[in-house]
Amino acid sequence: MTSVAGVETRTALITGASRGIGRAIALRFARDGYEIVAVARKQNELDALRDEIGTAGARCRAIVLDVADGVAVARTLQGIDADVLVNNAGVGVLKPFTELAPEDWHRMVDVNVNALYHVTHAVLPGMIARRRGHICTVGSIAGRSAMIGGSCYAGTKAFVTAWAESLMLEVRDHGVKVSVVMPGAVATEFNGNAPSAKDAWKLTPEDVADTVASVVNTPPHVLLHRVEVRTNNAPPARAR
Numbered sequence: 627m628t629s630v631a632g633v634e635t636r637t638a639l640i641t642g643a644s645r646g647i648g649r650a651i652a653l654r655f656a657r658d659g660y661e662i663v664a665v666a667r668k669q670n671e672l673d674a675l676r677d678e679i680g681t682a683g684a685r686c687r688a689i690v691l692d693v694a695d696g697v698a699v700a701r702t703l704q705g706i707d708a709d710v711l712v713n714n715a716g717v718g719v720l721k722p723f724t725e726l727a728p729e730d731w732h733r734m735v736d737v738n739v740n741a742l743y744h745v746t747h748a749v750l751p752g753m754i755a756r757r758r759g760h761i762c763t764v765g766s767i768a769g770r771s772a773m774i775g776g777s778c779y780a781g782t783k784a785f786v787t788a789w790a791e792s793l794m795l796e797v798r799d800h801g802v803k804v805s806v807v808m809p810g811a812v813a814t815e816f817n818g819n820a821p822s823a824k825d826a827w828k829l830t831p832e833d834v835a836d837t838v839a840s841v842v843n844t845p846p847h848v849l850l851h852r853v854e855v856r857t858n859n860a861p862p863a864r865a866r
């Protein structure tokens with residue numbers, strides 16, 4: 627929370643905010659009155675987001691950061707008092723296990739798993755000290771439903787679910803909420819795809835952003851810990 631001229635503004639730190647779901651979450655929280663700290667690697671996309679939020683009359687700080695780099699995360703996020711952290715940055719390389727290159731495997735583990743340690747470690751002590759905060763991580767229904775091509779990706783998202791529930795049990799008595807939003811298929815550039823007309827049946831990034839906002843906007847005594855959000859328009863042949 628920051629105070630400008632006596633007016634207190636809540637701060638939302640969002641990883642993977644340069645595009646897709648994270649960008650939609652940043653825009654939604656900016657509309658809801660939060661000051662945004664937007665984290666990703668692509669400067670130009672973050673700058674465009676910052677400008678769009680600024681034009682709408684809210685504040686956004688753009689931080690170029692690789693969340694898989696623990697040293698850089700600790701140094702860069704030091705001193706940011708986040709009221710809300712959305713761990714959204716994630717990568718998916720969906721391929722049969724035998725075709726997964728070691729770098730695909732390591733990148734998914736580094737971004738989807740290890741970065742949760744780096745980023746959450748940077749902000750959680752402050753939340754505990756202030757006895758206020760909400761950590762919402764974007765998981766996936768792949769984390770509880772096995773999928774062909776998802777041996778590593780689904781595994782990382784299963785980790786998200788177990789990690790978040792354990793963390794929730796540890797910190798709820800300190801006034802900090804922990805939640806997971808688990809989407810089905812969303813029309814983004816995830817897995818290297820450019821969204822097109824054939825993705826019209828999928829959730830939009832804004833659908834997921836609205837879900838994250840609902841999870842965060844609960845009364846202090848209510849915790850939505852785990853929420854699945856799925857399309858209700860799935861083509862008949864699909865399970866999702």
Ligand code: NJP
Nearest residue numbers: 642644645646647666667668692693716766809812814816
């Ligand atoms: O993906 P995409 P989504 N350091 O590729 C950032 C989950 N999910 O929005 O660094 C920092 O459009 C990247 O920014 P940049 C999924 O697992 C999705 O769909 O500039 N940031 C970009 O902003 C993930 O957790 C679907 O390249 C890094 C963002 O991450 C979340 O939703 C279904 C980074 C990725 O944007 C957002 O994915 C589902 C790094 N090292 C769950 N690496 C779906 N789309 O169908 C990447 O169940 N980023």
